[in-house]
Amino acid sequence: MTITVYVPRDTTALALGADEVAALIEQAANGRGLDIKLIRNGSRGLSWLEPMVEVATAGGRMAYGPVEPGDVADLVDAGLFEGGLDHPLARGLTDEIPYLKHQQRLTFSRIGLTDPLSIDDYRAHRGFAGLEKALRMTSQGIVDEVKASGLRGRGGAAFPTAIKWQTVHDEPQGQKTIVCNADEGDSGTFADRLVMECDPYMLIEGMTIAGLAVGATQGYIYLRSEYPLAHRIFNDALGRAYRAGYLGNDILGSGKAFDLEVRLGAGAYICGEETSLLESLEGRRGLVRAKPPLPAIEGLFGRPTVVNNVLSLAAVPFILDQGGQAYADYGMGRSRGTLALQLAGNVKRGGLVELAFGVTLRELMEDFGGGTLSGRPLKAVQVGGPLGAYLPESQWDNPIDYEGFAAFGGVVGHGGVVLFDDSVDMGEQARFAMEFCGVESCGKCTPCRIGAVRGVEVIDRIRAGDAAEANLALLADLCETMVDGSLCAMGGMTPFPVQSVMKHFPNDLTPRQAQPAGGKPC
Amino acid sequence: MSHASPQTAGAWTPAQIQEVVDTHKSMPGAMLPTLHAIQERFGYVPEAAIPIIAETLRHTRAEVHGIISFYHHFRTQPPGRHVVQVCRAEACQAVGSRQLEAHVKTALGVDYHQTSLDREFTLEPVYCLGNCACGPSVRVNDEVHGRMTAAKFDRLVERLTTMVLEVE
Secondary structure, eight states: OOEEEEOOOSHHHHHTTHHHHHHHHHHHHHHTTOOEEEEOOOOOSOGGGOSOEEEEETTEEEEEOSOOGGGHHHHHHTTGGGTOOOSTTEEEEGGGOHHHHTOOOSTTSSTTTSOTTOHHHHHHTTTTHHHHHHHTSOHHHHHHHHHHHTOBOTTTTOOBHHHHHHHHHHSOSSOOEEEEEEOOOSTTOOHHHHHHHHOHHHHHHHHHHHHHHHTOOEEEEEEOTTOHHHHHHHHHHHHHHHHTTSSBSSGGGSSOOBEEEEEEOOSOGGGGSHHHHHHHHTTSOOOOOOSSSOTTTSOGGGSOEEEEEHHHHHHHHHHHHHOHHHHHTSEETTEESEEEEEEEESOSSOEEEEEETTOBHHIIIIIITOSOSSOSOEEEEEESGGGSOEEOGGGTTSBOOHHHHHHTTOOOTTOEEEEEETTOOHHHHHHHHHHHHHHHOOSSSHHHHHHHHHHHHHHHHHHTTSSHHHHHHHHHHHHHHHHHHOSSHHHHHTHHHHHHHHHHOHHHHSOTTTOOTTOOOO | OOOSSOOOTTOOOHHHHHHHHHHHTTSTTOHHHHHHHHHHHHSSOOTTHHHHHHHHHTOOHHHHHHHHHHOTTOOSSOOOSEEEEEEOSHHHHTTTHHHHHHHHHHHHTOOTTEEOTTSSEEEEEESOOSOTTSOSOEEETTEEEOSOOHHHHHHHHHHHHHHHHHHO
16 A cells, blocks of 8 residues: 655755655655655645654544654654654644644645645645636626735735725726735745745636736736745746646636746845836836836836735635635734734744734744743744834734734734744844845935934944933934835834834843933833 | 856856847846846856846946846856855844854855855855744755754855865
């Protein structure tokens, strides 16, 4: 009897030795004369267990992890191929692992279950069901379905997806384009990468549906060059989708056309900003454009363009397949559906956690994350990438939703949640926010270009005890100027982490010697 | 695109550059794909490519230079045999990347944007490799390595330099 064994092939699994683990498992099976079928699946998103090996049994898939190459021989002796439980790395049935079981996976329902490149696998898990439905609908009908779902842009800005689509849909006929923003530059985020490495057809399907909805026949995926594996896997999937008739001039015999191409970015964080991304796609420096005109009216090459994040487009196949209402049934307030949260940094159990809006940070960090990796007390958490505020413990009980977070100056952003233990120097983190902005600013507007550089200098002076009081006032003023005067979110939000440190961790910003009693006002 | 011998980094002829540019010139927004293709093939974007790209894609030389210098990914000097990128972003900072960064610089004897004297390693900063749950992360050429420590890094360097000796 053939035994099916799964060893993931996403970046994280490979970064921790999955290829070697797979080779050793194959060797061990051969050595024992066992017939195994080794599937290189995607990750289930349980990064803390990677490489997570699974073995198919009559009762379901059994999980083992994190498996290092040196563990394989031991695991095999302990009955890996029979789904044995007598090993410290045995985790029991994958589906029963609480971390996974307690999630609400709508978008990520398939990751890790399938071979990412197998169209048969994808179809067996409701893949392309949304597209088939969309092909039978009117374009307005598709837009309406997305409207009913309440889906908002998952890149960070949370703009209602259907309104963008409606605007492009209502533009006169002519070349329209779907652009997928896969420039996932926020530290602490990797959900876009998981989509492209572990369930690439979902993104192809979502973009094709978007094309049908607005009358676009061309799509581009702008992928960051830091993701070489996603690039390889996704391009492979594109070729297969073309050959199977899911892309091209006559999608599934419908007579409708949609072409897709991946374009690589080149290491510029700012190109995650949609207008900068369009400039880059057109072949220029990624300088931010002033809005209006909106990209929906004058976007790529001056034509109406939908620019959506990977996760927004990846949510679309579910919405079309199950209906907008099924998606809207999840969530709270005006934040409908689920959010792909990514637990990262100093966390014991990091990984992808897809949940309906409304979960609190504390539940996420403690129940799922299990606290810090170091075992030391948590001190701060940065939500929403490098432009997101550092949140102190007093803010961990807020439920995660767009409006609720905005109310206290938090940013949900792309769903990255980065934990820091009490060894972190928050003054250093504030300085880094400015330093990063200095490195990555596109340079078009003064508050961002100059402000970031001055910001580093002022923070250095404060930390050196050089007229700390006056320089703190100057820093507060500089932050305000950047927030109010920058052209885009890069300069406009870089102060958020800085201001949060000034407000919640003032002692870290002031040099210990010069620190007055009673802390600092900000 | 056929070569009798494998292309070594740094070796190029204007005709070869022209050939790469011509392959991409009809794409909409051809600039980035062209620069990527040049760097992919020659290891960097040589100064001499600028007039060829400018001419073929109808830009000024200043524009082409401006585009190359805008994007961190493109380099204008031949890199060492291995390009090492250390993640400097927050998620990796939270698990000790600042100390790792210092160790890497000492171990390789170079700072960021420099190449070791033996031309084995070029060191670059990178802001996120998408391995944020299992950092600190380091990328060597196209491979990402997670949960990096100083000791693991030393073993990695050892393996990379030994590998090269075996090849030669």
